[in-house]
Amino acid sequence: MLVTGGAGFIGSHVVERALAGGWEVAALDNLSSGKRENLPLGVSLYEIDVRNPGAVSAAFQEFQPVVVSHQAAQASVSVSVREPVLDAEINIIGGINVLRASLEVGTQRIVFASTGGAIYGEVPVGAADETAAARPYSPYATSKLSFEYYLETFRQQFGLDYVSLRYANVYGPRQNPHGEAGVVAIFADRLLAGQPININAMKEVGDDGCVRDYVYAGDVAEANLAAAEGRTPRLLNIGTGKATTTRELAEQLASALGVQAELQAAPPRVGDLQRSVLDVQQAEGVLGQPLTLKEGLRRTAEWARSRR
Secondary structure, eight states: OOETTTHHHHHHHHHHHHHHHTTTOOOEEEOSOOOOOGGGGGGGOOOOOOOOOHHHHHHHHHOOEEEEOOOOOOOOHHHHHHHHHHHHIIIHHHHHHHHHHHHTTTTOEEEEEEEEHHOOOOOOSSOOOOOOOOOOEEEEEEHHHHHEEEEHHHHHHHOOEEEEEEEEEEOTTOTTTTTOOOOHHHHHHHHHOOOOEEEOOOSSTSSSEEEEOOHHHHHHHHHHHHTTTTTSEEEEESSSSEEEHHHHHHHHHHHTTTOOOOOEOOOOOOOOOOOOOOOOHHHHHOOSOOOOOHHHHHHHHHHHHOOO
């Protein structure tokens, strides 16, 4: 298995789980946000940007992947709003480079890190299942949905199999607190430094913030392994189905870290959905029950404390 973005937050968890599952694994990453130390010893790293078609092709020719777990992405909603061209260059053009290289070497399946947290748009009540209409609200969501269509086109035209995993908001060890994505990592970093946390409003300053479905990185890695092994449907939500406000998240994380939280009311962020929760009944049928937020935050807090 070749994991693009394999030295990054989610990608490195996929690498670890694939190794534990008996796969031969390599990573492809430009290290713009990933880190070489995230990779287990012995895992080959191709330090390549997916926007470079020649380099991507050469890496595929050398490793000859049977399955590709495509995690490499521009993953920030706010960056996509400011820089939609950059977002499309990485998430669409870079993805097509991966698909073309896969065809060159006879790769059997692509497992794609898509987004349920953005593609479905606002989920005002309940939870969005895989049949819900796509209502992308940001360039990031649009680029992810567009690439899902490319995957289906390549399947029909060239017979390249794929699975699209629509992630909820992923958190866990090794998440970068210095970017614009990854609220759990950002909050943990500030809480441990004794700094206040902003609760960006859902509608009006002072409310409990946006509602999200938070899924642990280990569960996401498990889903990638199941998809790689052909044990999932072609489209699958990966989350918990549980709704959590920003304020609830901050309070639970502070409790897990054993610190007091200073919470500050802040305005809504540009591009943010107000409410996003995924229906995960299909995933539970394949993978079982996801980790609870309480336990996931406990594990994440333990890692964050150890890093400091």
